[in-house]
Amino acid sequence: MCAFEGLSKEQLIERKQQVQSAYDQYKSQGLKLDMSRGKPCSEQLDLSADLFKDTNNLFSADGTDCRNYGLLDGIREAKALFAEVFGLSEDELFIGGNSSLNLMYDLVSKAFIHGLNGFEKPWCKLDKVKFLCPAPGYDRHFAITELFGVEMIIIPMTKEGPDMDKVEELVAQDESIKGIWCVPKYSNPTGITYSDTVVKRLAFMKTKAPDFRIIWDNAYAFHHLYDTPDTLLDIFSECRKAGNPDRVYMFSSTSKVTFSGAGLAIMASSKENIAHIKKQIAIQTIGHDKINMLLHVRFLKNAQNLEQHMKKHAQILRPKFEAVTEILEKNLKGKGIASWNKPNGGYFISLDVLEGCAKRTVQLAKEAGVTLTPAGATFPYGKDPQDSNIRIAPTYPPMDELKKAIEILTLCVELAALEKVLA
Amino acid sequence: MCAFEGLSKEQLIERKQQVQSAYDQYKSQGLKLDMSRGKPCSEQLDLSADLFKDTNNLFSADGTDCRNYGLLDGIREAKALFAEVFGLSEDELFIGGNSSLNLMYDLVSKAFIHGLNGFEKPWCKLDKVKFLCPAPGYDRHFAITELFGVEMIIIPMTKEGPDMDKVEELVAQDESIKGIWCVPKYSNPTGITYSDTVVKRLAFMKTKAPDFRIIWDNAYAFHHLYDTPDTLLDIFSECRKAGNPDRVYMFSSTSKVTFSGAGLAIMASSKENIAHIKKQIAIQTIGHDKINMLLHVRFLKNAQNLEQHMKKHAQILRPKFEAVTEILEKNLKGKGIASWNKPNGGYFISLDVLEGCAKRTVQLAKEAGVTLTPAGATFPYGKDPQDSNIRIAPTYPPMDELKKAIEILTLCVELAALEKVLA
Numbered sequence: 001m002c003a004f005e006g007l008s009k010e011q012l013i014e015r016k017q018q019v020q021s022a023y024d025q026y027k028s029q030g031l032k033l034d035m036s037r038g039k040p041c042s043e044q045l046d047l048s049a050d051l052f053k054d055t056n057n058l059f060s061a062d063g064t065d066c067r068n069y070g071l072l073d074g075i076r077e078a079k080a081l082f083a084e085v086f087g088l089s090e091d092e093l094f095i096g097g098n099s100s101l102n103l104m105y106d107l108v109s110k111a112f113i114h115g116l117n118g119f120e121k122p123w124c125k126l127d128k129v130k131f132l133c134p135a136p137g138y139d140r141h142f143a144i145t146e147l148f149g150v151e152m153i154i155i156p157m158t159k160e161g162p163d164m165d166k167v168e169e170l171v172a173q174d175e176s177i178k179g180i181w182c183v184p185k186y187s188n189p190t191g192i193t194y195s196d197t198v199v200k201r202l203a204f205m206k207t208k209a210p211d212f213r214i215i216w217d218n219a220y221a222f223h224h225l226y227d228t229p230d231t232l233l234d235i236f237s238e239c240r241k242a243g244n245p246d247r248v249y250m251f252s253s254t255s256k257v258t259f260s261g262a263g264l265a266i267m268a269s270s271k272e273n274i275a276h277i278k279k280q281i282a283i284q285t286i287g288h289d290k291i292n293m294l295l296h297v298r299f300l301k302n303a304q305n306l307e308q309h310m311k312k313h314a315q316i317l318r319p320k321f322e323a324v325t326e327i328l329e330k331n332l333k334g335k336g337i338a339s340w341n342k343p344n345g346g347y348f349i350s351l352d353v354l355e356g357c358a359k360r361t362v363q364l365a366k367e368a369g370v371t372l373t374p375a376g377a378t379f380p381y382g383k384d385p386q387d388s389n390i391r392i393a394p395t396y397p398p399m400d401e402l403k404k405a406i407e408i409l410t411l412c413v414e415l416a417a418l419e420k421v422l423a
Numbered sequence: 424m425c426a427f428e429g430l431s432k433e434q435l436i437e438r439k440q441q442v443q444s445a446y447d448q449y450k451s452q453g454l455k456l457d458m459s460r461g462k463p464c465s466e467q468l469d470l471s472a473d474l475f476k477d478t479n480n481l482f483s484a485d486g487t488d489c490r491n492y493g494l495l496d497g498i499r500e501a502k503a504l505f506a507e508v509f510g511l512s513e514d515e516l517f518i519g520g521n522s523s524l525n526l527m528y529d530l531v532s533k534a535f536i537h538g539l540n541g542f543e544k545p546w547c548k549l550d551k552v553k554f555l556c557p558a559p560g561y562d563r564h565f566a567i568t569e570l571f572g573v574e575m576i577i578i579p580m581t582k583e584g585p586d587m588d589k590v591e592e593l594v595a596q597d598e599s600i601k602g603i604w605c606v607p608k609y610s611n612p613t614g615i616t617y618s619d620t621v622v623k624r625l626a627f628m629k630t631k632a633p634d635f636r637i638i639w640d641n642a643y644a645f646h647h648l649y650d651t652p653d654t655l656l657d658i659f660s661e662c663r664k665a666g667n668p669d670r671v672y673m674f675s676s677t678s679k680v681t682f683s684g685a686g687l688a689i690m691a692s693s694k695e696n697i698a699h700i701k702k703q704i705a706i707q708t709i710g711h712d713k714i715n716m717l718l719h720v721r722f723l724k725n726a727q728n729l730e731q732h733m734k735k736h737a738q739i740l741r742p743k744f745e746a747v748t749e750i751l752e753k754n755l756k757g758k759g760i761a762s763w764n765k766p767n768g769g770y771f772i773s774l775d776v777l778e779g780c781a782k783r784t785v786q787l788a789k790e791a792g793v794t795l796t797p798a799g800a801t802f803p804y805g806k807d808p809q810d811s812n813i814r815i816a817p818t819y820p821p822m823d824e825l826k827k828a829i830e831i832l833t834l835c836v837e838l839a840a841l842e843k844v845l846a
Contacts, residue, residue, distance in 0.1 A: 037492065045490040052478035067468040067682040069460065097520050098712045105707040109532060113547070114570065124536070124547060140706075147537065147706045259490040262714040283563075283570045285525040289712065291685040 016418040031369030033405040038347035048258040066290035078293040100253040100265035117276035132180040134162035136378030141181040152380035161194035171207040186220035189350040189391040191343025193230035203238035216250040331410035337417040349392040357416040364412035439841040454792030456828040461770035471681040489713035501716040523676040523688035540699035555603040557585035559801030575803035584617035598631040609643035612773040612814040614766025616653035626661035639673040754833035760840040772815040780839040787835035
């Protein structure tokens with residue numbers, strides 16, 4: 001990017017005055033707009049109102065009383081539903097509680113304390129554990145590995161997924177690199193879906209660590225915005241072909257399908273991995289909420305019906321995403337101070353501003369009443385080495401608030417850029 | 424106990440033939456009776472059918488949309504309910520998912536990996552960690568500490584709770600003793616409630632380890648069988664008086680109030696402990712199922728209503744407990760081969776058979792189609808040093824099955840005892 005190409009210093013100063021004045025006008029309005037997290041909006045949550053329609057009979061198809069204890073890995077029909085959706089077998093699945101984040105935390109925790117299937121020893125016994133972190137990425141992933149004292153290595157994100165040349169080079173030579181965080185579909189926040197080549201290379205690559213694991217957070221598996229969705233290669237079958245059947249743990253949830261606070265989380269992996277971790281989980285809990293599983297399956301029914309349900313979400317979200325990109329184009333295009341993606345699905349738009357300007361932009365927005373995800377949050381340790389990435393979460397605010405917030409954001413982007421070039 | 428006092432060898436042989444013949448008759452019936460776990464029965468679960476009655480409005484009193492993300496420690500009214508029930512303030516409470524066991528596992532896990540409030544370092548950095556395990560006790564507690572490699576020390580249970588002379592002696596001299604598992608009310612399985620003196624001594628005792636912690640599993644807090652319930656001294660106020668405000672983490676749940684598979688779990692501790700662990704939990708999850716919290720509060724309403732609800736449970740359970748003790752009395756009293764308790768609440772009857780006979784008794788029962796909790800399960804490492812304790816769980820089976828199972832059990836107790844004295 002070449003910022004404000006063709007503008008003289010005088011023109012830049014004049015432009016800064018204009019932008020500042022427009023910004024000040026918004027600031028004086030005392031707005032309170034929250035764009036910080038990728039939460040569904042009310043209308044989306046209303047789509048699942050019928051989930052509680054039939055609660056008279058709480059027995060599952062095989063006669064299990066879902067009100068009582070039992071069934072560590074979930075009820076049969078919930079496993080059947082997700083087996084169909086993801087093309088897995090039921091013994092490759094574990095149905096959890098309301099939080100796939102919690103399942104991922106637990107996986108890392110177990111990898112550290114007790115070890116997972118195929119580990120020689122738990123990671124806590126090692127001097128050093130490193131993780132590859134494609135970034136910008138999901139802040140809550142990085143928070144988990146940070147908590148466990150993992151050294152996080154940034155991997156640049158390309159349009160096809162993580163930079164695989166870098167990934168392959170690192171994992172081949174460093175035995176302490178034990179894993180990689182991936183959001184392979186409609187990636188958080190860049191919106192890209194990993195290409196077939198990237199998925200194959202992740203499955204086939206040689207790793208110095210025999211216990212290298214991929215945490216495959218398929219959070220947006222069904223979260224398309226358009227009728228021509230991205231497709232993601234099945235990493236499990238690639239891993240089997242590659243002779244690395246135990247490499248991947250996949251996670252997903254219905255948090256953005258039904259209710260974000262009260263959905264179902266799932267974990268999928270090889271039969272051997274699931275059988276192994278089930279023994280560990282058996283010490284931890286007697287099982288997760290089976291009533292919620294039953295109500296979910298009755299409501300979502302099957303893969304086809306789930307797809308139809310997700311189209312209703314898309315109808316609500318598409319105009320919001322398009323409103324954001326329209327305002328970005330209208331206000332920022334051609335100025336050489338910002339770039340962004342137009343995702344085919346997922347929950348975010350990733351905005352890259354002039355290097356060194358993300359923090360300042362977010363601060364300006366904050367002062368004008370627009371709360372964004374903190375700048376840097378999309379990088380390990382909350383530190384964006386370029387200080388340029390901002391995550392936009394368009395889903396939650398009502399349309400009028402969203403548009404106003406993005407208008408303000410674009411002013412902040414330009415103001416921060418002008419401050420920089422005039423400094 | 425003096426077994427079969429006054430009987431000659433001939434009389435014992437004759438008696439053995441009689442018992443064996445009665446046992447064989449049952450055995451030939453091919454029965455399948457499961458008495459292994461403390462699960463509520465269908466009629467108890469039916470008591471909470473109205474929990475799902477009103478699902479139209481899923482907003483909490485303060486306007487929180489319980490369908491969406493947020494509120495790490497639970498909705499306000501759920502905290503208010505349990506604050507009332509346990510005489511706590513809301514900032515001493517954390518509302519979890521469906522499993523208090525999972526909260527306890529997480530506590531131990533965090534104590535090991537990251538450390539809890541007031542720890543100098545996490546327990547995983549120590550060469551040795553020991554726990555006191557009043558036994559007979561809850562097998563799932565011991566399984567957690569076993570998984571984390573904790574050395575477990577058996578503390579005998581008295582009629583007032585753990586043998587406090589032994590507890591005080593050990594904790595005063597051994598810094599590696601970091602905790603104790605307690606089920607203070609209607610203890611699993613002995614049914615006793617800790618006396619005021621025991622609670623005070625636990626709160627006031629000097630521990631060599633500054634990070635000694637009590638895991639206070641108040642699982643049966645409201646689970647009375649009679650109108651004159653046991654009372655348990657509030658350990659939190661005793662700990663504050665003693666200057667040990669951070670010593671106790673209490674757990675409880677509605678698993679045996681509403682639905683065992685889909686209730687609410689709670690953790691309570693000092694404000695400082697809760698504030699500290701909330702920061703750790705924030706990395707793990709965005710929060711637990713708030714819809715279920717809301718529905719629970721609407722259904723349970725307040726402490727008084729909860730008490731009324733628990734009386735309905737007692738009406739179902741009392742006859743079952745009494746049937747068990749009646750059969751035990753009828754068939755075993757005065758023989759010097761068994762003793763048992765008549766609990767005022769909780770979920771279990773604890774049966775002590777002749778030393779060295781518990782395993783054999785459970786095996787005999789199994790062969791006759793009656794599945795009991797494995798002998799030894801109530802002790803650390805599954806090893807009962809006397810091989811004498813058997814846990815009876817009378818709640819789940821229908822009355823006729825329960826009676827038949829206990830008739831068979833008493834035959835097995837006598838047969839095992841006769842085998843022993845005649846060996």
